Amino acid sequence: MVPVHYIESGAGTPLVLLHAFPVDARMWNPLRGRLEEQVRIIAPDQRGLGESSLDGSTARGMLDPKTAPLTADRPSVDVAAADILELLDQLELPRVVLGGCSMGGYVATAVLRAAPQRVAGLLMVDTKAPADTDEQRANRLGVATRAEQEGTSGWLADTMLPNLLGESTRRQRPEVVEELRALIEAQPADGVAWAQRAMAARPDSVETLRAFSGPSMVVVGAEDTITPPSAAREMAEVLPRGELVEMAGSGHLPSLEVPDALADAVLPWLASLDV
Template sequence: MHYIESGAGTPLVLLHAFPVDARMWNPLRSRLEEQARVITPDQRGLGESSLDGTTARGMIEPAAAPLTVDRPSVDVAAADVLELLDQLELPRVVLGGCSMGGYVAMAVLRAAPQRVAGLLLVDTKAPADTDEQRTNRLNVASRAEQEGTGGWLAENMLPNLLGAATREKRPEVVGDLRALIEAQPADGVAWAQRAMAARPDSFEALRAFDGPAMVAVGAEDTITPPAAAREMADALPRGELVELAGSGHLPSLEAPDALADAVRPWLAGIGV
């Protein structure tokens, strides 16, 4: 599993959204690395992490390798994360995830809550998909396999991923995000969509987690809007809700200063 690591201090593992990779966290990383050891993996099949459990250098990950293309599941992705924590000899971390990364973070919480010292959920949601949402994901997966992802995937997703303020005033963010989407392998895109389509409801896991938790959401997010964030914050016994003005679904790209300002004091209060 490929990952980017920088900084020193509290171990903070951040899981990226769909359909991008760990680089989406770079603007936030630069604002947190004086306080935290920031670790951002590329999830299975995306970025530089291969779909069959090998790394970019061709090394097999023992625990994750048997769980391959025929097993699209956020639980498989969570097993990848836990294997990485073992490799890095990190018994407990602050775990964060945006969108799909949030689904995987909640899967880690179901599988090994003792490994999670604090939980940061960014523009994600706890319920399983509706039938319509599941069908849409499976259609995207099939199209990616049949046609690749060039052009159409970014065009279809950009208007929803970014808030109106970003689309109107920050063309450089639009261009960066387009490039990230275009860089993702079609088979990884398809696998991730099927994994997300099959994910269960996670509210029970949130209610059972008694550690510090922050739920951050872009005020302009139309995919997982503030109401969905509020439901998660209410379910978490120690949940704290932060709404970020001028941001859509990807505040680490759209509003990194505001997100960092919210995370720093919260992170400072967590002992690992």
């Protein structure tokens, strides 16, 4: 059984795209349409979000007793990474280009930690390598508790939207604001809580990235206040073959905010890779 729901389209270089928090694989749809003539895109809904259940089955509500205790007791990006590796096995993909935005970058790094031989290239979008500070960890755990107690309707989107989107997008593209709001509102409270606890527990990954000798592209929105350009520069410097690209007019989610510019940056880089 496939461990997570995923969206697949296109043909060519296999590119696995891991989404940000608190959305799902649909955040990549604007980019997908610009890449799929040359790239095989595989975008999973990470465990507990989108159409992927928290218990490790693709259909929500189906209990898998072998995996449910693990997910309930130990939220971890390593569990999410194991889902991705199992998906690659079932798709018979020995090596892929692996991309992740924000939380997706944390999971991508966990995949790299577990199975670096599976990663032919690394695309890190508006994410970071260090672990959370104590304050950041406490904030995540607070969100997780509130999601479980109150659900996520209204407050989660209201809290996160101003930080996820750049000032230019919020001012000029109200349709993107509403699209993102709908994506956030669609996420189950239990998956939101699990993901926050998994991110809060993640280790520092600087040395994992330093050890990766493959080609890497680091993308950052110029208006990102969550993982700003300074954090992206540090990541690109750590990666032995890191290339930094800054997206003007974008905040934390360039695949929604500036998909044309992101595609223009990613396509030539992908074409240069040997997968």
